[in-house]
Amino acid sequence: MLDTGEIVSGILRGDPRSISRAVSIMETMPGSAERRKILEAIYPNTGNGQIIGITGPPGIGKSTMIGKLSLSIAQKGHKIGVVAVDASSPFSNGSILGNRLRMQDSLTSRNIFMRSLSTRGQRGGLSSTVWDTVTIMEASGMDKIIVETVGSGQADLDILGLADTIVLVLAPGLGDEIQAIKAGIMEIASIIVVNKIDREGAYMAMKDIQDMLAINSADGWVIPVIGTNALTGDGLEDLMGCMEKHWIYLHEHVNIRESRFKNTVAMDAKIQLDQIVQRSFQRALQGMETIPGKNGSPYDESNSIVKKTIESILKGG
Amino acid sequence: MVAGKSQSLFKDRPIKVLLAKPGIDGHDRGMFVLAKSFRDAGMDVLYAGLLPTPEEVVDTAVNEDVDVIALSLMNGAHLTVFKKVADLMKKRGITDIAIVGGGTIPDQDRPKLARMGITGNYGPGTPISTIVEHVKRRAEEARKRKLGLN
Numbered sequence: 001m002l003d004t005g006e007i008v009s010g011i012l013r014g015d016p017r018s019i020s021r022a023v024s025i026m027e028t029m030p031g032s033a034e035r036r037k038i039l040e041a042i043y044p045n046t047g048n049g050q051i052i053g054i055t056g057p058p059g060i061g062k063s064t065m066i067g068k069l070s071l072s073i074a075q076k077g078h079k080i081g082v083v084a085v086d087a088s089s090p091f092s093n094g095s096i097l098g099n100r101l102r103m104q105d106s107l108t109s110r111n112i113f114m115r116s117l118s119t120r121g122q123r124g125g126l127s128s129t130v131w132d133t134v135t136i137m138e139a140s141g142m143d144k145i146i147v148e149t150v151g152s153g154q155a156d157l158d159i160l161g162l163a164d165t166i167v168l169v170l171a172p173g174l175g176d177e178i179q180a181i182k183a184g185i186m187e188i189a190s191i192i193v194v195n196k197i198d199r200e201g202a203y204m205a206m207k208d209i210q211d212m213l214a215i216n217s218a219d220g221w222v223i224p225v226i227g228t229n230a231l232t233g234d235g236l237e238d239l240m241g242c243m244e245k246h247w248i249y250l251h252e253h254v255n256i257r258e259s260r261f262k263n264t265v266a267m268d269a270k271i272q273l274d275q276i277v278q279r280s281f282q283r284a285l286q287g288m289e290t291i292p293g294k295n296g297s298p299y300d301e302s303n304s305i306v307k308k309t310i311e312s313i314l315k316g317g
Numbered sequence: 318m319v320a321g322k323s324q325s326l327f328k329d330r331p332i333k334v335l336l337a338k339p340g341i342d343g344h345d346r347g348m349f350v351l352a353k354s355f356r357d358a359g360m361d362v363l364y365a366g367l368l369p370t371p372e373e374v375v376d377t378a379v380n381e382d383v384d385v386i387a388l389s390l391m392n393g394a395h396l397t398v399f400k401k402v403a404d405l406m407k408k409r410g411i412t413d414i415a416i417v418g419g420g421t422i423p424d425q426d427r428p429k430l431a432r433m434g435i436t437g438n439y440g441p442g443t444p445i446s447t448i449v450e451h452v453k454r455r456a457e458e459a460r461k462r463k464l465g466l467n
């Protein structure tokens with residue numbers, strides 16, 4: 001089933017198989033003509049959903065929270081898509097996509113579409129695959145799309161940069177971990193959640209975070225700090241309220257259409273460039289002089305590789 | 318371990334396999350062992366959790382676009398429950414996802430399962446490499462169908 005026309009009409013109908021197959025094409029063939037055809041055809045139907053990025057350290061309860069959250073949002077009459085990004089093994093390239101396990105109940109009972117992606121060594125393409133997946137979900141009529149990532153590493157920040165609303169999930173007792181991630185992620189969070197609120201020190205953690213936010217209070221949107229218990233569902237109403245408020249805030253203050261357009265252009269140009277550069281670079285690498293000193297220092301040789309790569313790109317890859 | 322003979326088939330998207338125990342069966346230690354082995358063989362592994370219905374298994378397989386569904390049961394219900402999964406797949410016209418089985422499956426049931434398109438059906442004591450190889454072989458068939466190669 002690689003008939004793009006059929007896939008496109010399936011996506012627009014909301015058929016899970018077509019959506020799923022389209023995502024596979026984005027994963028398997030980044031930069032292919034098929035990918036382009038599909039995205040081009042569904043583009044007019046996109047741009048209306050709220051993309052919610054949910055991030056935070058591993059084991060903090062993100063997946064459990066999304067399981068509960070997606071159910072409650074669905075009950076309010078929204079169509080939901082979930083994209084979960086899981087780390088893959090650097091050794092075997094394999095992965096265990098465990099997020100789904102914690103959401104299983106809500107997924108099946110409510111017909112929520114969820115897709116797991118792994119962070120394997122794609123040549124810088126992960127964010128683009130996620131973005132394509134989100135685009136497909138939007139085109140299929142989903143209006144709340146949740147992207148879950150483990151909040152570490154630049155790739156995650158890239159993906160999160162694409163989200164409209166970013167929820168950072170923390171828990172009491174993280175201590176230094178909060179310190180470690182605050183620089184990168186706290187700055188882009190729209191909402192901060194302290195999960196496992198029943199644990200000791202939870203309110204102190206919330207207060208700490210609030211104090212920290214007070215120092216660099218941005219004008220406009222005031223980042224709310226919410227306590228939740230993902231297992232029991234406590235505080236999730238609050239969280240949903242804040243997400244909705246943020247969505248309204250964005251509509252009033254940001255040109256969403258424009259920023260989507262900009263992001264898509266940048267994303268797509270990046271993936272095309274990545275492919276061209278990689279192809280030429282790998283070829284240039286193969287012609288490397290490996291005998292030490294024959295062509296001067298290693299830095300001379302690396303310069304000549306750069307030169308060869310650029311030449312080969314200019315010649316058309 | 319290498320990811321199958323035709324590397325390019327799985328270059329950008331490794332074999333994706335869904336492990337599931339549909340039906341009333343809580344013995345999932347073996348599933349965890351398999352999950353880890355499949356991961357170490359370079360596959361993306363999903364586990365459907367305990368007690369999923371056949372419908373849930375098929376829904377998950379479709380949404381995730383897996384190559385292989387690996388079913389396991391230790392309770393003797395394989396002829397009913399595995400069949401239900403296979404029937405659902407047939408009903409929805411899905412031919413590009415392979416089904417393999419395993420668990421405590423008597424020898425005389427294997428041909429019956431094979432006729433439903435459920436292969437492998439390995440029992441206790443099977444070397445893990447045998448299972449991994451079999452899953453790879455079935456995944457290759459499935460992936461070729463997905464890509465319209467046969």
